[in-house]
Amino acid sequence: MVTTGEPAVGEKRVTWAELYFDLVFVFAVTQVSGLLHHHHDWRGVAEALVVFVPVYWCWVGTTVQANIRDVDNLRDRVGILLVGLAGLFMALAVPGAWGGRGVLLGAGYWLARVVLVVLLIRVPGVWRGPYGVGVLVSGPLLVVGGLLPDGPRLALWAAAAACDLAAPVLFRRRLAAVAYHPSHMPERFATFLLVALGESIVGIGATAARARLDAPELTAVAAAFTISAGLWWQYFVYAADAMRHAVEVTDSRRDVVRRIFQYGHLALVAGVIGVAVGFGETVADPWRALGPGAVALLYGGCGLYLLTFGYTRWMMFRKVATTRITAALLVLGLLPAMINLPALAVLVALAVLLVALNVVEHLIVARVATGEPGEPGEAPEASPAAIPTPSSPTVIPTPSSPSAPAAAE
Structure with missing residues (x-):
């Protein structure tokens, strides 16, 4: 024990x-x-x-x-x-x-x-x-x-x-x-995020199953799935390994567990739930204008999700997640313009933005991996430039730790 x-x-x-x-x-x-x-x-x-x-x-x-x-x-x-x-x-x-x-x-x-x-x-x-x-x-x-x-x-x-x-x-x-x-904690929180992403699939499928499934509805399904997959890609391709590395090498696992997993994943999951609920409002009637509530959930949830990576990356490595913060601000900035547009246009615009973000981050990771110079703080979390080497294990500054035992959470 x-x-x-x-x-x-x-x-x-x-x-x-x-x-x-x-x-x-x-x-x-x-x-x-x-x-x-x-x-x-x-x-x-x-x-x-x-x-x-x-x-x-x-x-x-x-x-x-x-x-x-x-x-x-x-x-x-x-x-x-x-x-x-x-x-x-x-x-x-x-x-x-x-x-x-x-x-x-x-x-x-x-x-x-x-x-x-x-x-x-x-x-x-x-x-x-x-x-x-x-x-x-x-x-x-x-x-x-x-x-x-x-x-x-x-x-x-x-x-x-x-x-x-x-x-x-x-x-x-x-x-x-x-x-x-260190190995168990990242896996467990990644599992909970998968549970939330599964709810986004339910939000697509449960609504679409009751629709006519003509070309507009199927296009809306494809766009919504692309959004869900884009959110998955951001975490499991670019962030999951970095989070595991952070908890393995830090001087204070307590702080990583609290800041990155307990608090950070609360925001990540909340963002995904917002997107999932937004899907339920969009897929069945792709020509209907969504109104402020549904658009706020869809775009606000996506913006919160991307901004949270800015928080987690700074907490782990004291680096700015430039691409994700920029994408989040763009998503939130587009929110007012989407209120009166058809649901299909709202979904396609968000899907295109997330695909573009993942393409940009893929190119940055590939460039850093080949040793080409980049701007400070430019590389996503999973790139070599974003992860400190084991020879410098201190990721998060911490005060001296008392020896008194305690239960954790």
């Missing part, structure tokens, strides 16, 4: 229990997308985000617990399945979270946090860290909020989400001694 001390070495495989556990969150992401599909205004986005954070944080807590311990045993398999059941309760509650199922959402989350604390009860300091915050603060806030009307409920649930998100920062010194397996 690995919880504290020196950084873990060697490969740590994802267990079958974890992969089965992920299936619950495939359904949960679909439910959150459905909630957002019915409410495109700012309040609807806020309500969907406040509901999504505890769902995501439940998954994060289980993933970190599986990372720092050996969970391929009877006790932990049963524990992971119990958290999965709690996650299923939460997913079932999402469509009525702002109605009569608020208590079910809160109780499901609280149950998940209690199970995780029980699984980690032998770890010194588990109560004085993020897991304790989930049991003692955010879980009760979610349950009590479920008993209140919409306005106070939103305020209390937002406070619960803020507590969970702030806990790794507030307890960062206590988490300094936690030993994370």
Whole structure:
């Protein structure tokens, strides 16, 4: 069992229990997308985000617990399945979270946090860290909020989400001694992003299956799929290996895990969910003008996704992701002009932009690989110029780490 001390070495495989556990969150992401599909205004986005954070944080807590311990045993398999059941309760509650199922959402989350604390009860300091915050603060806030009307409920649930998100920062010194397996963490978060990208495929297919599927509809399907594939390409071709490298060579895995995986992937997944919901508004009726709500989800989600790579690259390597930030600003700048255009034109324009971005980054990577000079900060994350060599392992500056053991998240 690995919880504290020196950084873990060697490969740590994802267990079958974890992969089965992920299936619950495939359904949960679909439910959150459905909630957002019915409410495109700012309040609807806020309500969907406040509901999504505890769902995501439940998954994060289980993933970190599986990372720092050996969970391929009877006790932990049963524990992971119990958290999965709690996650299923939460997913079932999402469509009525702002109605009569608020208590079910809160109780499901609280149950998940209690199970995780029980699984980690032998770890010194588990109560004085993020897991304790989930049991003692955010879980009760979610349950009590479920008993209140919409306005106070939103305020209390937002406070619960803020507590969970702030806990790794507030307890960062206590988490300094936690030993994370560097191979397991990137794989798990990449899997969750795949779950979200799968929702974008559902957003295309579920809508198109009910359409006439004439040439305009099929063209819209092709454009939407190109967008989804372009988002996949940005992460899994250009960023995934760089993220894994960063967590392997950094002096502080705690900071990489918190900044890049826990926070960065929350934004990446939220962006993909926005795009997925936007697909549901575009494919079935390609000649209809979308209006501000659907375009904001589609282009805003894509812009958030690309801007997040600017954040992750700076956190990992202190380099500017010039091409992605430029593309994100272009996407967001085009948003107002797309509101009154047919859905097909909106999809094609975004697809062309993402293909162009990936082509440019491919050319930059190829040029850097052959040793040709480029502008500082120009190369994408996966290029040799973007990744520091093992001889200079410090990626993220960190303060001195205390020796006190603590549970991680």
